[in-house]
Amino acid sequence: KAGVTQTPRYLIKTRGQQVTLSCSPISGHRSVSWYQQTPGQGLQFLFEYFSETQRNKGNFPGRFSGRQFSNSRSEMNVSTLELGDSALYLCASSLGQVGDYGYTFGSGTRLTVV
């Protein structure tokens, strides 16, 4: 079966712009989570959506937002980009809570802000 698909794989944006990243979970998975990975901060949790509702949010500024559609696909948006937003953004899908079911991760979107 198809894995978690993230698009695009690479993105270059200018400071001040906004960006939208997309994630298509494994068929049947209703939970989608987003993580940011940077060399300095490591892997940090952004947010989790389940059945179109945000159930949990990490400690990130309001410039980071997301949503989930009825088909479980999710998008995350970063507005007013800063240089420090350059990172690998990873999406993970699950049948439910990560402790019960684990995650399957996508290959990520590498965002570079210049």
Add this chain to the structure above:
Amino acid sequence: AQKVTQAQTEISVVEKEDVTLDCVYETRDTTYYLFWYKQPPSGELVFLIRRNSFDEQNEISGRYSWNFQKSTSSFNFTITASQVVDSAVYFCALSEARSSGSARQLTFGSGTQLTVLP
């Protein structure tokens, strides 16, 4: 608050050597889950193992084995007879079982870069 520590930043071994990656965790919950993921250069996090806090049995899967010790809050990972293809960053992670937000996310360690030389 939950925390995962991987003190080894980088490890380099020669092919066929055994190598152990250390993971120490902190949590106030009595029920929690521990994970190991592998991240090759392609970037995708590949699931290796999930273990709940009530199951302290060690596990072996091929060349991989895991040693879970609640008494020392450790969940170490050993690769036997390492191969060049094992070169990657390995992450240990924790999820608490409470019904609140911390149950719906992973807290990752900083990762250990393993390089296996031919």
